[in-house]
Amino acid sequence: GENVEQHPSTLSVQEGDSAVIKCTYSDSASNYFPWYKQELGKGPQLIIDIRSNVGEKKDQRIAVTLNKTAKHFSLHITETQPEDSAVYFCAAPRSNDYKLSFGAGTTVTVRA
Amino acid sequence: DVKVTQSSRYLVKRTGEKVFLECVQDMDHENMFWYRQDPGLGLRLIYFSYDVKMKEKGDIPEGYSVSREKKERFSLILESASTNQTSMYLCASSLGQGADIQYFGAGTRLSVL
Numbered sequence: 001g002e003n004v005e006q007h008p009s010t011l012s013v014q015e016g017d018s019a020v021i022k023c024t025y026s027d028s029a030s031n032y033f034p035w036y037k038q039e040l041g042k043g044p045q046l047i048i049d050i051r052s053n054v055g056e057k058k059d060q061r062i063a064v065t066l067n068k069t070a071k072h073f074s075l076h077i078t079e080t081q082p083e084d085s086a087v088y089f090c091a092a093p094r095s096n097d098y099k100l101s102f103g104a105g106t107t108v109t110v111r112a
Numbered sequence: 113d114v115k116v117t118q119s120s121r122y123l124v125k126r127t128g129e130k131v132f133l134e135c136v137q138d139m140d141h142e143n144m145f146w147y148r149q150d151p152g153l154g155l156r157l158i159y160f161s162y163d164v165k166m167k168e169k170g171d172i173p174e175g176y177s178v179s180r181e182k183k184e185r186f187s188l189i190l191e192s193a194s195t196n197q198t199s200m201y202l203c204a205s206s207l208g209q210g211a212d213i214q215y216f217g218a219g220t221r222l223s224v225l
Binding site for chain 2: 031034042102
């Protein structure tokens, strides 16, 4: 099955700076890479996803990049704000199936 | 908006009790999932259902069972709760044939004493 590794496990940034979280996956057939944000007391919510036919996708201050050769994908948050403080999870699909394998999560803290 | 509702936010149970965690989705999704969330371990899949009365074991099914009698409802059952089942439990649903967006409930934090 798919093995997803996520780094770092914690990230502290000054408000206004950028944050980058990186994930690697093992299955070269994986074709869908979502990122979820989990705020305190809530369930994870999809914030951005990318499919394997593109290398980058942006949505306002967040972007995801995909390197299929190296089998890694990254989440970039620019101009961080206090409301970006949360736990972020990356995920990748298991081969030929509906299920996702999730990374261990990154706790992001934005310092005012 | 898709809504996934978990019946309890917090539960406290005794060792050996039978525990039911309920999840309901309102978007006619085919797929439903139960995950367990523990610090440093991410989300681990317990069970998955792709249709009414259909289920598949995930990565950590031991000590759990599930029931899906209606499309919108997916129940997780702890047959005999143990202290190592103290955790956050998350339910999710998705529509697609294949990997697709999963919509999560707010979670149930279960403590087994």
